[in-house]
């Protein structure tokens with residue numbers, strides 16, 4: 001029998017076993033070599049040796065692959081541990097009298113039950129006593145303070161739905177029962193947003209997912225998922241928000257017509273006072289004709305003059321000297337050379353950067369400033385209810401805010417003069433808006449301070465449904481002053497979540513922070529029959545995608561006996577701090593900053609939660625929120641790991657936990673003018689995800705979107 005026929009036969013036999021030719025070929029070659037071309041050995045028992053060899057090789061390939069994954073996983077865990085250690089050390093060095101993270105560790109060492117997951121995934125508060133049907137280590141509410149599990153928004157407590165609580169992850173086996181398994185691959189990949197389901201399948205649309213919806217965010221600087229994005233930033237170098245600092249003089253080119261003229265003598269043009277002249281070397285000495293330099297013949301010097309006429313004409317002249325003989329250079333060549341030089345010199349520069357455009361912008365700004373300047377006190381130009389306000393005040397205060405190694409060079413444009421309020425009076429404090437960076441306007445949206453609960457939904461909760469143990473009808477005055485915790489406090493862990501100063505207590509705050517920073521501490525709950533999945537498709541009920549257990553706060557409300565000034569009513573009283581929406585530097589678009597110092601644990605604002613659809617049949621509360629209706633939280637930018645805000649679910653109105661508020665609290669002291677940020681929980685390494693939301697510009701030394709570069713000691717470079 002000719003060998004090629006034997007090969008074809010072997011291929012056919014393997015094909016019958018479902019093994020493709022390309023898999024058979026290399027193994028067959030190896031076997032032939034091994035058996036010294038003894039085909040009989042290969043052909044006997046219907047090619048058994050060949051089939052076995054193929055299966056063996058597949059197994060070892062799989063093993064190899066698994067090993068690789070394990071190594072990657074271990075590397076990630078090490079990195080995570082290192083990062084946690086660094087953040088922890090950093091946090092401890094900041095003035096925190098009670099060393100909260102240490103306390104937290106001690107609590108876990110004490111053997112307290114499972115780590116709470118007061119994190120951001122899950123959109124419904126869940127009462128363990130009613131719904132958790134498997135609790136490995138039952139603990140009293142007092143012990144589990146602030147650690148009640150929270151289930152996904154709107155539907156978690158539907159009749160008959162059981163929640164399995166395991167220390168980790170629970171999946172159904174073929175018989176429908178649930179097995180606890182470790183889902184290592186997804187560890188650390190759960191989104192930190194209130195909704196833990198896979199991102200593409202989330203039911204709830206909240207502002208934390210806006211980053212994936214550029215179309216909604218008109219005016220938002222959403223970066224496409226392309227490798228070479230607009231800004232040139234070395235991937236391994238964290239960067240701050242600081243605007244690029246120009247170290248070389250801006251090349252200001254005189255128009256051809258001006259090249260041989262002295263700007264100051266041009267007809268109808270008045271040279272601006274000396275203050276407007278930028279002497280780039282500070283040692284230019286001009287003769288009467290302005291053409292010769294005395295004293296420093298070999299040092300190139302440059303001087304920029306800006307002249308404007310009453311008719312609005314602006315001329316910019318650049319006087320350069322330093323070489324005795326200069327040959328003529330075309331403006332285009334010069335522009336190109338300067339652009340190339342800038343592109344090489346600056347870390348943060350758009351590849352399409354153009355000096356010509358820069359000069360045009362300069363003229364426009366000059367015109368704008370010039371035509372607006374009066375002797376009256378400077379007032380922000382309010383260009384419409386939702387448009388950006390450009391403060392034309394020349395008396396800027398320079399303020400440097402240093403936080404976590406980041407220095408933000410914020411120029412505060414005398415905010416007292418910024419007389420606008422994006423909240424249109426709906427918050428107790430006005431939220432001003434400034435854009436000192438570009439001419440971008442705020443996208444149009446309707447500001448609403450709270451979730452619009454009763455809109456377009458069949459809602460059946462009422463005061464009558466709030467039982468006495470869901471509120472504190474016998475309390476009076478201020479619950480916080482009572483020696484025993486009231487029923488409201490008992491619901492969120494047996495202790496009031498707030499201090500008498502209205503700050504979230506350290507134990508709860510630190511648990512939430514820890515959960516954000518260390519995904520491995522999260523506890524995921526799986527329903528036997530997930531109401532969320534049922535709401536999506538009742539016919540084919542999909543397996544529960546998991547909900548994070550998390551801490552929450554229960555505030556007193558209408559049916560409680562205490563007064564409106566009770567210390568357990570913080571979030572419902574609204575924003576109490578001076579905030580400002582401002583245009584950030586470095587490609588993040590609009591952001592929010594505080595205009596005053598904030599202590600740790602301060603309530604900052606609410607995030608509005610929306611749902612994809614309203615479930616009328618189940619008569620469950622669903623919050624319907626068109627995305628154009630948003631509040632100030634919509635402008636909070638992302639920062640990896642060490643953000644200064646953390647979200648905590650707060651239950652105010654509804655006792656059955658189908659509806660709650662997500663409130664942001666400060667994770668540490670925040671200085672005036674610092675940008676307020678939160679961790680969106682994005683896994684920038686998740687290459688499988690079809691959409692990479694944006695190229696992170698958070699500037700954090702722990703940024704997850706920076707490919708690890710290692711130093712010689714093998715440690716990740718921190719700055």
Ligand SMILES: C[S@@+](CC[C@H](N)C(=O)[O-])C[C@H]1O[C@@H](n2cnc3c(N)ncnc32)[C@H](O)[C@@H]1O
Pocket residue numbers: 207208210211212217219220221222223587588589590591633634635636637638639693694695696697698699
């Ligand atoms: C919820 S919005 C925040 C407000 C937004 N900056 C704006 O101008 O409307 C989320 C978007 O802001 C931008 N963003 C937020 N954090 C960022 C970061 N760390 N780096 C780059 N872009 C960021 C992204 O475009 C993201 O899609």
